[in-house]
Amino acid sequence: MTELSTGRHRAAAPVDGGLAPTVDGSVAQWTDRYTHAVMDTFGAPQRVLVRGEGSYVWDADGTRYLDLLGGIAVNALGHAHPTLTAAISAQLGTLGHISNFFASPTQIAFAERLLGLAGAPAGSRVFLTNSGTEANEAAFKLARRTGRTRILALEGSFHGRSMGALALTHKAAYREPFEPLPGGVEFVPFGDTAALEAAFDGEPVAAFFVEPIQGEAGVLPLPPGYLARARELTREHGALLILDEVQTGMGRTGTWFAHQLPHIGAGVLPDAVTVAKGLGGGFPVGALIAYGDPVATLIGRGQHGTTFGGNPVASAAALATIGVIERDGLLEHVTGLGERLRTRIAELGHPLVETVRGEGLLIGIELTAAIAPQIAARALEAGFVVNPCRPTTIRLAPPFVLTDEQAGTFVDFLAALPHDLGADA
Incomplete structure (x- = not known):
């Protein structure tokens, strides 16, 4: 190193x-x-x-x-x-910002790299954002596009502070000053498989949002087998399994994503993953990774957007960060x-x-x-x-x-x- x-x-x-x-x-x-x-x-x-x-x-x-x-x-x-600062400087000196009416080779290469690291199958797609909150906001809209409105999240969860992401966040002190929040979110006890199974009874569930390791709640890893059971339940009930890896992704746990650790993910392939924080090594960048068709096509043209997401400088920063992690x-x-x-x-x-x-x-x-x-x-x-x-x-x-x-x-x-x-x- x-x-x-x-x-x-x-x-x-x-x-x-x-x-x-x-x-x-x-x-x-x-x-x-x-x-x-x-x-x-x-x-x-x-x-x-x-x-x-x-x-x-x-x-x-x-x-x-x-x-x-x-x-x-x-x-x-x-x-x-030095590698990160050089990559950012070089990109900014060539092409800094373009609207999303256009694309850049850097943006496209970055999206391709993310799909590869995530082990995403053919037909997967990436929506690039500026932060983890925005990535989770996009994931919230992805869940709503299933036609269902009931969403499950865990007690102790933290998914962000914008209104949709805040609706997924459990802490009352964050939520209450801004209620009413977008509806339909229900919280189940952390790591309790029986409670999760019971929560899938009744009205159909659109998605289950979950952090493989809850960071804000005290660095709490999910119990072994929990994510595997969540994957079974979401498949049985036609719901999405959406993993918030904003804090745990991009090598933080020693793998590119925490759910890739066998004792946490047990080989689970989610429907979507959100990532940010370490992705740009300090430059603001985030992403929603949607796994395969039809999930990757749930949000269509004109249904979501961002001014700065996927800009060339952020994409260059992320590619440089990934490259250094691999090289060193x-x-x-x-x-x-x-x-x-x-x-x-x-x-x-x-x-x-x-x-x-x-x-x-x-x-x-x-x-x-x-x-x-x-x-x-x-x-x-x-x-x-x-x-x-x-x-x-x-x-x-x-x-x-x-x-x-x-x-x-x-x-x-x-x-x-x-x-x-x-x-x-």
């Missing part, structure tokens, strides 16, 4: 003869400006970052952090990867490093760590108390970016170029956590 994370701190260079905004200013100064200019949907930023290289990022005060979140499973190749053997690296990292954390025997779970470099550290935000704050002060996705769970989704040595520094941080940190939780 090519070593890309040197950790050297370089001063930011002027961009475009000084036409781009300067990065001069402290974290505090930039945070104050943020609060007066950016809509308050995320709260105050934890830090203001100005540069990245490999698995590291630097803030406006010059402090370095090991990025173990990767932009929430987005920066598969880390930061400022990153799927094997993700599998091996993920196993070693989970094992090392578990073997600490730390009283604050209950279990460690996940696949590849999507890892959930389950804690013995509701102190994930406290640990994440301590980690940031110590120079590590992690995510408390639940009060009791720390999520890791680092770049694929993370090294064993870098990962080991985080294990050392965990080992040094005070054993009584959760005493008051």
Whole structure:
């Protein structure tokens, strides 16, 4: 594997003869400006970052952090990867944006590559988007085109925040401020095969939406055999099986898609898969992959669209990301490093760590108390970016170029956590 994370701190260079905004200013100064200019949907930023290289990022005060979140499973190749930046620059210097009245060779090659990686049969097609939410929105419309309106999803699911994707998302705090949402969605208990079987009784089901590993809910893999049974049920009842691989796809779990892991997917071929996040290595790009006829032709001309989806630059970014993953053997690296990292954390025997779970470099550290935000704050002060996705769970989704040595520094941080940190939780 090519070593890309040197950790050297370089001063930011002027961009475009000084036409781009300067990065001069402290974290505090930039945070104050943020609060007066950016809509308050995320709260105050934890830090203001100005540069990245490999698995590291630097803030406006010059402090370095090991990025173990990767932009929430987005920066598969880390930061400022030379192949990715070169591909984006070259494409932008040739052909940046064209409307979807036209096509580009880059877009077509990208769609073909996705179909190949997904193992999609003849007659399959791709709809290219800008994000995972948009991919799931397209999948929602795909389900509606079956002529049925009843859709099943899982408790704990997260599929996005636009209205259709939000209707598929289980968390009440996300949903309730925007109700009424598009109707017809019902939630069944996570991993409960009997409950899923019962849910198929009654009114016909259009589709079952499911994440092979729930990320936001705490990195929860589906139990072995669950997806296989879901495939049987959807076939028996004429429903679509739609897999949300926005977070788990494109190598995050050590395979191109998580459902390709035998103990999760058991060889299941879905009707559709959504993907985004790591697909462009940090450049916004997503896709809905529809498997075979007639699913791939359910949405026809004029029934869906996007201005930026499949643009040449996004397509070039995705092709470069896929190429580097293959060239540098990153799927094997993700599998091996993920196993070693989970094992090392578990073997600490730390009283604050209950279990460690996940696949590849999507890892959930389950804690013995509701102190994930406290640990994440301590980690940031110590120079590590992690995510408390639940009060009791720390999520890791680092770049694929993370090294064993870098990962080991985080294990050392965990080992040094005070054993009584959760005493008051």
